[in-house]
Amino acid sequence: MSEAATATAQLSARGLTRHYTTRVPGRFLHSKRVVRAVDDVSLDLFEGHVTAVVGESGSGKSVLARMLARIVTPTSGELILEGATVPVRSRRTLDYAAKVQLVLQDPYASINPVHRIRHSLERPLLIHGAKKDDVETLASAALSRVSLDPPERFLDRYPHELSGGQLQRVSIARALCVKPDVLLADEPISMLDVSVRLGILNLLRGLCDDEHLAILYITHDIASARYIADETIVMYAGQVVERSRGTALVDEPTHPYTQLLISSVPDPSDPTSQDPNRTAHATFAVADVGCRFAPRCPFAMDVCRKDDPPDFMVGEGHSSHCWLHASEPEAAVEVAPPRRRREGEPTTT
Amino acid sequence: MSADTFDIQAVSPPNARHAVHGLREDDVAAGVGGNEFVLEVNDFSVDYGVGANMVRAVNDVSLNLRRSKVLGVAGESGSGKSTLVYAMTRLLRAPGVISGGNVTLTFADREDEKAFTTLNLVTATEKELRKIRWTHVSVVLQSALSALDPVLRVGREFDEVLKTHRPDMTKAQRRQRAAELLTMVGLDDDRLSRFPHEISGGQRQRIMIALALALNPDLVIMDEPTTALDVVTQREIIGELSDLRSRFGFAMIFITHDLSLLVELADEIVVMYAGEIVEHAGAGELYEAPRHPYTLGLLNSFPPLHGPRRELTGIPGSPPDLSDLPAGCNFYPRCPFKMSRCEHEAPTLTAIDGSDRSVACWLHSPDSPVPVPVELSRTAHPTRDPVTSSEERP
Numbered sequence: 001m002s003e004a005a006t007a008t009a010q011l012s013a014r015g016l017t018r019h020y021t022t023r024v025p026g027r028f029l030h031s032k033r034v035v036r037a038v039d040d041v042s043l044d045l046f047e048g049h050v051t052a053v054v055g056e057s058g059s060g061k062s063v064l065a066r067m068l069a070r071i072v073t074p075t076s077g078e079l080i081l082e083g084a085t086v087p088v089r090s091r092r093t094l095d096y097a098a099k100v101q102l103v104l105q106d107p108y109a110s111i112n113p114v115h116r117i118r119h120s121l122e123r124p125l126l127i128h129g130a131k132k133d134d135v136e137t138l139a140s141a142a143l144s145r146v147s148l149d150p151p152e153r154f155l156d157r158y159p160h161e162l163s164g165g166q167l168q169r170v171s172i173a174r175a176l177c178v179k180p181d182v183l184l185a186d187e188p189i190s191m192l193d194v195s196v197r198l199g200i201l202n203l204l205r206g207l208c209d210d211e212h213l214a215i216l217y218i219t220h221d222i223a224s225a226r227y228i229a230d231e232t233i234v235m236y237a238g239q240v241v242e243r244s245r246g247t248a249l250v251d252e253p254t255h256p257y258t259q260l261l262i263s264s265v266p267d268p269s270d271p272t273s274q275d276p277n278r279t280a281h282a283t284f285a286v287a288d289v290g291c292r293f294a295p296r297c298p299f300a301m302d303v304c305r306k307d308d309p310p311d312f313m314v315g316e317g318h319s320s321h322c323w324l325h326a327s328e329p330e331a332a333v334e335v336a337p338p339r340r341r342r343e344g345e346p347t348t349t
Numbered sequence: 350m351s352a353d354t355f356d357i358q359a360v361s362p363p364n365a366r367h368a369v370h371g372l373r374e375d376d377v378a379a380g381v382g383g384n385e386f387v388l389e390v391n392d393f394s395v396d397y398g399v400g401a402n403m404v405r406a407v408n409d410v411s412l413n414l415r416r417s418k419v420l421g422v423a424g425e426s427g428s429g430k431s432t433l434v435y436a437m438t439r440l441l442r443a444p445g446v447i448s449g450g451n452v453t454l455t456f457a458d459r460e461d462e463k464a465f466t467t468l469n470l471v472t473a474t475e476k477e478l479r480k481i482r483w484t485h486v487s488v489v490l491q492s493a494l495s496a497l498d499p500v501l502r503v504g505r506e507f508d509e510v511l512k513t514h515r516p517d518m519t520k521a522q523r524r525q526r527a528a529e530l531l532t533m534v535g536l537d538d539d540r541l542s543r544f545p546h547e548i549s550g551g552q553r554q555r556i557m558i559a560l561a562l563a564l565n566p567d568l569v570i571m572d573e574p575t576t577a578l579d580v581v582t583q584r585e586i587i588g589e590l591s592d593l594r595s596r597f598g599f600a601m602i603f604i605t606h607d608l609s610l611l612v613e614l615a616d617e618i619v620v621m622y623a624g625e626i627v628e629h630a631g632a633g634e635l636y637e638a639p640r641h642p643y644t645l646g647l648l649n650s651f652p653p654l655h656g657p658r659r660e661l662t663g664i665p666g667s668p669p670d671l672s673d674l675p676a677g678c679n680f681y682p683r684c685p686f687k688m689s690r691c692e693h694e695a696p697t698l699t700a701i702d703g704s705d706r707s708v709a710c711w712l713h714s715p716d717s718p719v720p721v722p723v724e725l726s727r728t729a730h731p732t733r734d735p736v737t738s739s740e741e742r743p
Binding site: 056057163164165166193194195196197198199201202220221222223224226227228247250251260261262263264265266267268269 | 425426550578579580581582583584587606607608609610612613636646647650651652653654655658660661662663664665667668
């Protein structure tokens with residue numbers, strides 16, 4: 001995180017935590033159980049940077065995005081927007097919404113089907129105080145920014161007349177029209193056709209490079225994170241288990257969970273991608289004590305079942321939440337070799 | 350369970366049914382040979398609606414599926430891949446209409462493994478279809494949550510299938526068979542007493558697979574079974590499927606938009622675009638040496654896991670509108686290699702000289718005015734060395 005010292009982050013999260021209490025039915029009494037959806041996550045979103053959060057269903061990545069957008073109230077932790085601490089306990093203000101915008105996964109469900117596209121774009125503008133005479137121009141400008149040209153052709157259409165890729169672009173345009181500094185994209189491509197996914201990824205990358213937006217890109221597809229992100233964070237059961245700048249995380253994964261994620265991506269060019277000896281158990285399981293990944297981990301040691309590991313630095317700007325990387329002699333077992341390292345390949349871009 | 354009571358005629362001698370429905374001579378010959386193909390589809394077309402508003406969702410599709418093989422069907426939404434299989438199995442509802450072609454299913458007799466029976470699914474009656482559904486052809490749908498009845502415990506689903514199709518089984522036997530099937534897909538049999546909402550998405554999909562295999566079918570159709578799941582669960586289910594297939598030897602049609610997944614799983618792949626097959630080839634060949642510009646675009650739409658980061662373009666434009674298709678090649682508006690001929694004349698699926706693969710693209714016709722672009726003329730390595738081949742890619 002050396003860059004953090006030089007640039008101030010647009011939006012930072014410090015120790016963001018969200019616990020949910022569920023009732024477990026018992027024979028005579030109901031007991032309570034705490035689900036730690038997000039636990040002590042800190043991250044910084046810089047302008048002109050794409051930060052990717054990768055994890056499978058249930059890893060807490062969507063709850064994290066909703067906390068950053070202040071739709072979900074954190075149990076503890078703080079948010080810092082442009083250097084100022086945000087009162088996370090109180091209601092989200094219009095100001096905050098104008099700075100931080102969320103794009104959801106399913107464009108068919110997130111755009112009102114009974115109104116024309118014009119309505120979806122003009123409503124946020126009016127709410128955020130644009131003049132009635134300007135809204136049409138501003139809405140058209142937002143559509144051009146997401147390459148829906150010519151905008152007039154799209155303004156008066158209904159959502160069902162557009163394809164999934166076009167609708168997701170409208171959804172991004174809607175987020176952009178209030179001129180936010182931070183864009184949170186929660187699985188923006190997973191509902192879309194393969195052929196239009198790259199278009200959306202390139203659009204996000206372009207917004208980040210040309211307009212210096214800070215983007216949080218949430219996905220379960222680690223290959224797309226590698227394609228777009230400046231920093232990648234892997235989450236498991238609410239915790240950050242590995243993070244790195246550039247592509248180091250995918251090229252030299254150090255956490256067994258990251259290795260599992262990578263080996264799960266269909267990759268016809270790599271015949272070793274299905275090596276069973278390297279792969280962790282795929283069934284989702286979380287330990288209450290010790291490392292949360294221990295029940296699935298092929299390298300689990302005694303220490304893993306007792307204590308939660310701290311973050312160990314394994315390279316420049318690359319940390320791993322795993323005892324395998326501890327320097328203490330008793331834990332210094334042979335480290336799981338990164339599976340996909342290839343000779344002569346740059347580790348960062 | 351005896352097949353002939355339902356007017357399903359034995360393969361040999363060749364029967365009049367073939368002649369009536371216009372099956373070609375060589376197809377009949379293959380049928381007489383017995384059991385090479387489990388499914389043969391000829392000139393199959395499906396429309397939605399009739400009259401002026403009619404939209405052709407599947408246009409003139411022909412394909413064969415060999416016994417115990419996996420056929421992958423790839424394409425984006427609206428390419429007709431789901432319509433094709435629903436129509437093939439006669440599960441398609443109005444306004445979907447089968448407007449032409451034949452689908453012939455060849456299946457082994459339950460009592461005598463050597464005897465094979467054929468049935469034209471397009472003309473079969475409901476009574477005949479009821480006999481082959483689940484017993485010989487079963488379907489796994491994309492959304493297991495909506496396919497399982499939310500108010501029934503999982504055990505009931507198994508119970509009902511076995512009760513209907515195996516009336517001679519006792520309750521205890523049915524229960525035991527259900528537990529056996531769950532163990533087969535790697536689940537605990539305590540799942541039988543659960544409701545669908547109590548079970549995770551991956552486990553629900555495994556239950557769907559177990560249900561589909563309950564009666565040892567000859568053909569299992571998977572309609573995007575892993576699209577709603579995340580990559581780790583997907584990997585596990587795919588592994589499970591390959592394993593089950595090698596144990597039980599059923600043939601499989603696997604529909605997905607994820608071409609790289611198909612390359613790992615399938616023996617043969619057909620790529621569909623706007624209701625037509627644009628390329629048909631072996632899985633390895635298709636991956637290493639695509640011939641159709643659309644296949645190439647699809648393959649280039651997946652960000653790679655290794656190698657230097659560079660910008661990919663994917664396929665420009667948006668998927669076609671079936672009610673307003675271009676006059677010539679359907680892919681013309683999005684094609685990077687388009688020629689003047691493509692604008693007016695639609696190419697047909699033609700075999701490429703000296704191979705068993707076929708492609709619908711004018712670039713590969715002998716009288717093409719331009720040489721085949723280098724991206725579309727790579728050769729597939731007979732001995733696959735995936736590492737080098739991935740580096741050769743431009």
